[in-house]
Amino acid sequence: MSLFTQITQRVAHDRVITRERRPALTLAQLAGTYLWLPMLLMGLMALGGGLGLGIAQATIGADLFERFDAGDKADFETLRILSSGFVVLGIGFLLAAISFALARIAGIFRVGGGQIQETAGRGVQTLAMPWTAWGFLILMMMGLMTVIAGFAVHVIAAAEVHDAWENAAGPDAAITSKLGLAQTLTTWAGPVARLGVAMLFTGIVFMLATIIRILRFQATRLKALATEATAN
């Protein structure tokens, strides 16, 4: 059999495991059960932080356009970069919370489906972890790490832009090298963080595809149980 045929068969067909007792949660599902809430809280806190920084920035900005002050300008630009870093980090955490909540649902299907089969007195069949579930895990972890890396770059850029403006003599007198570095870093950090968000979204799609596979498998299994029961 050609390698291509083997791969397509592996992708298209679900591998089923038969056992006597109901299965326990997998590690990813267990993580999902416990981690969705901390992720949600961290996401809301990061967004709250971003909003707070935005309000501080607005307060400084109101004076800055009336009369130039190097310290105010440094704070204004620093807060602008930090605020956008915090909100992207918050969105990343919230998407991770959605991912974990979906993993929890997949776990509930696994344990609940096994429980019903066990109660019905038949062999307990469960799906082996499909490739979409592996894809979800990889994308979610990479996405979260990318978003956090993007946030770290925002923090570095914020420090650079503060150094560039804090001793400026006028509105056009920032230290050019530091300002340039800050702008280069923010130019990178924005798309990198958005790439992380895109990975998290793609991971969510993979988990939804996994849940559809589980539902299809459970519907088929339920029909088989009903047919067996009628035959007996």
Next chain:
Amino acid sequence: MATNTATTPYGFSINIGRKATGQTFIHKVANYMWLPMLAMGLMVLASTQVAGIFQADLASDTFPGTASDRADLETLKVLQPGVIFLGVAFLLSGISFLLASVLGAIRWGGGEIQEKHASEVHTPRMPYTAWAFLALMMTGLTLEFASLGFHIYAAVQVHDYYITAVPPDASALHVLGRAETVLSYAAPLRMVGIGFLLAGIVSALYTIGNVLRFQFDRVTSIILNRDAIPEGSGS
């Protein structure tokens, strides 16, 4: 017909009766609302795409150009993100309504099965997570409208600044400052709105998980011919 109430280990209490109760008002609203929300989101995003093309066309004539062209260009630049985020908020609201619709379908299906195969129908009462989901979704959408209001106000200020002359009159710089100040509020606010909508989706998914746990345990009880309230599968 008498209906009793009992507590469960799933984070909600249940009504116990003889008949399936069907979907609640909120589920029925969700069944009808997901499509208009989706359509509005797509329309808003499509309109920003058209505005973006118009803006690009304007930009190619503006340097150098009249003060009016520059003012229009800068106004569109400020408005664009507020409108885009409102479109995204509509799409996320569409997803939220679909999840509420899924909850309604689970409730209806579970009730029907119990009515046919069990002597009692156990129906979940609306849990606090479902209320939180509703509150988060509505707050998120309201914040997006508020953020759009800020963007419109800032856009008016920006227009007033750039319409003065080419280059803009330095004495009107405080008008631009006012716009920058308002935008400093609006930029994180629109993300917080999206955050609330996402948090609402998390809350809906948690509720779906709990209802599924309840239903798996309930089906197990029916197979075992027991009407006792399940103790929970522990997942």
